[in-house]
Amino acid sequence: MTEIKKDSLYPITSRNQLKRAHQRGSYNAQDVYDILDASYLCHVGYVIDDQPYVTPTIHWRVGNKIYWHGSSASRMMKSATMGMPVSLTVTLFDGLVLARSAFKHSANYRSAMVFGTASMITDRDQKVEALNQMIEHLYPGRLSELREHHEQEIKATMVAVMEIEEASAKIRNAPAEDDLEDIEKIDAWTGIVPRHEIWDAAIPDHTQLKDRPSPKYLNKLYSL
Amino acid sequence: MTEIKKDSLYPITSRNQLKRAHQRGSYNAQDVYDILDASYLCHVGYVIDDQPYVTPTIHWRVGNKIYWHGSSASRMMKSATMGMPVSLTVTLFDGLVLARSAFKHSANYRSAMVFGTASMITDRDQKVEALNQMIEHLYPGRLSELREHHEQEIKATMVAVMEIEEASAKIRNAPAEDDLEDIEKIDAWTGIVPRHEIWDAAIPDHTQLKDRPSPKYLNKLYSL
Numbered sequence: 001m002t003e004i005k006k007d008s009l010y011p012i013t014s015r016n017q018l019k020r021a022h023q024r025g026s027y028n029a030q031d032v033y034d035i036l037d038a039s040y041l042c043h044v045g046y047v048i049d050d051q052p053y054v055t056p057t058i059h060w061r062v063g064n065k066i067y068w069h070g071s072s073a074s075r076m077m078k079s080a081t082m083g084m085p086v087s088l089t090v091t092l093f094d095g096l097v098l099a100r101s102a103f104k105h106s107a108n109y110r111s112a113m114v115f116g117t118a119s120m121i122t123d124r125d126q127k128v129e130a131l132n133q134m135i136e137h138l139y140p141g142r143l144s145e146l147r148e149h150h151e152q153e154i155k156a157t158m159v160a161v162m163e164i165e166e167a168s169a170k171i172r173n174a175p176a177e178d179d180l181e182d183i184e185k186i187d188a189w190t191g192i193v194p195r196h197e198i199w200d201a202a203i204p205d206h207t208q209l210k211d212r213p214s215p216k217y218l219n220k221l222y223s224l
Numbered sequence: 225m226t227e228i229k230k231d232s233l234y235p236i237t238s239r240n241q242l243k244r245a246h247q248r249g250s251y252n253a254q255d256v257y258d259i260l261d262a263s264y265l266c267h268v269g270y271v272i273d274d275q276p277y278v279t280p281t282i283h284w285r286v287g288n289k290i291y292w293h294g295s296s297a298s299r300m301m302k303s304a305t306m307g308m309p310v311s312l313t314v315t316l317f318d319g320l321v322l323a324r325s326a327f328k329h330s331a332n333y334r335s336a337m338v339f340g341t342a343s344m345i346t347d348r349d350q351k352v353e354a355l356n357q358m359i360e361h362l363y364p365g366r367l368s369e370l371r372e373h374h375e376q377e378i379k380a381t382m383v384a385v386m387e388i389e390e391a392s393a394k395i396r397n398a399p400a401e402d403d404l405e406d407i408e409k410i411d412a413w414t415g416i417v418p419r420h421e422i423w424d425a426a427i428p429d430h431t432q433l434k435d436r437p438s439p440k441y442l443n444k445l446y447s448l
Contacts (some may be wrong), residue, residue, distance in 0.1 A: 043267040043269075045276035050271065054269035056313060056333065087277050088278070093280075096445070100371055101371050101373070102359050103380075105362075107282060113277070131327075135326050135329065139322065145410075145411070146410065147324055149326060149327060153326075153327040154327075156327075157327060183431045186371045188370055189432070189436060190429040191427050191429045193424065193445060194423075198419065199418075199419050200417065200420065202417045203417075207400075
C-alpha cells in the first residue's frame with residue numbers, strides 16, 4: 001500500500017502523542033481512503049489572495065483521485081482551474097471523553113487530511129462521467145431512473161479533481177487517560193459519550209406520482 | 225444586529241441562488257452565531273508557506289470572539305501567534321435531496337464561515353479563564369468536580385482567539401426543485417433523506433469509584 005505523507009498539524013495535544021494503539025496517526029493510504037469513504041461531507045481548504053477559505057461540499061473518491069463539484073460561477077471552482085493547492089479534510093466526530101482533570105478531556109474521532117493540486121475537468125464527456133460517478137457513489141443504481149442531463153446543466157457545473165499527493169489520517173478511539181493519583185482521589189464522573197450520525201427514513205416528495213417503497217439504493221446511507 | 229460580510233464561495237449551484245426563503249444566505253450575525261453554537265466541531269483553515277490546511281477541532285464562542293485550543297507544540301498554534309488569517313467553518317449536514325434529474329440533486333445543510341485574524345492568549349490567567357469557559361460550554365457545571373489544573377498542563381496548551389471580522393451563513397432546507405415537465409414525465413423516486421447527529425448514552429469509565437447516574441451537565445449534548 002502506498003504511503004502518502006505530510007507533516008500533520010492536528011491541534012489537540014494528546015491526539016498527537018500516539019501513546020497507544022487506539023490513538024494513532026497513519027500515513028497508510030488505505031487508512032486515509034477508509035475515512036474519506038466513510039463520509040459524504042468534506043471541508044475543502046484553499047487560498048485566494050492570501051486569504052484561506054474552508055468550504056463544505058460533497059466529495060467522492062476514485063482510486064487515488066478525489067472529486068468535488070460546484071457551480072461554474074463559483075470563485076472557488078474558477079480558482080481551481082488555475083491549479084490551486086488544496087487541503088481537503090474529512091472528520092467523523094465519534095464522541096467526547098470526560099476525564100478527572102480539565103486538560104485530559106478529549107474527543108474520539110477519525111480524520112483524514114489530504115493534499116494536492118486541484119484542476120477542472122474541461123472535457124465534456126469526462127465531466128459527465130465524473131458526475132455520473134458521484135450519483136452512483138451516493139445512490140448505487142439510481143442513474144437509470146433519472147432523465148438525461150441537459151447540455152445547459154453540464155455547462156453550468158464544474159467538477160474539480162485532485163490527485164492525492166500527501167495525506168495523513170488521525171484516529172482517537174480511547175477512554176479517558178487520567179493520572180493514577182487522580183483516579184484514586186478525584187470523585188468526578190468519568191467516561192465517554194459516543195456520537196454518531198443517523199440517516200432517518202426517507203420522505204417522499206408530495207409530487208411523487210405513485211406510492212412506492214424507499215428505493216434500495218438508499219440502503220447504502222443506512223449502512224454508513 | 226451587526227452585519228458581518230464576506231463574499232461567499234459555496235460551491236453547490238442551487239444553494240447560491242437564494243431562490244426561496246428556505247434556501248438562503250445571510251450576513252446577519254445572529255444567524256452565524258446560531259450555527260456556530262449548534263456544533264462543537266469546526267474546521268479551521270489557515271495557510272503556512274502558501275499551503276492551505278484544514279484542521280478539525282472544538283471551538284467555542286463568547287460574544288463575537290471565537291476560541292479553539294491546541295498543543296503548544298502544534299505548528300498551527302505556533303503560526304497563530306504570528307497573527308494568522310483564518311477561516312473557520314461549521315457545517316451541519318441535515319440531509320440529502322433526491323430529484324428527477326441528476327443535476328437537481330442537492331443537500332440540506334446549515335453552514336457558517338467566519339473570517340478573522342487568530343492570535344494566542346499569552347496571559348496565563350486569561351488562558352485559564354478561556355479553557356474553563358470551554359469546559360463550561362461543553363459541560364455546564366462540571367468544572368467544580370475536577371481537580372485543579374497543573375501549571376505544566378497550562379503551559380503545554382495554547383488557546384487561539386479570533387474576533388469575527390466577516391462571516392456568512394448558508395442554509396438550505398428545502399425539497400427537490402424539479403422542473404414541472406420532469407415531475408409529470410419522470411418516474412423516479414423523489415424526496416429527502418434527513419440526517420442528524422445522535423449522542424448516545426454516556427458510558428462510565430471502568431475506573432469510576434462508585435456507581436452514579438450520568439451527570440446532568442450531559443443533558444446539554446442531548447439537547448443539541
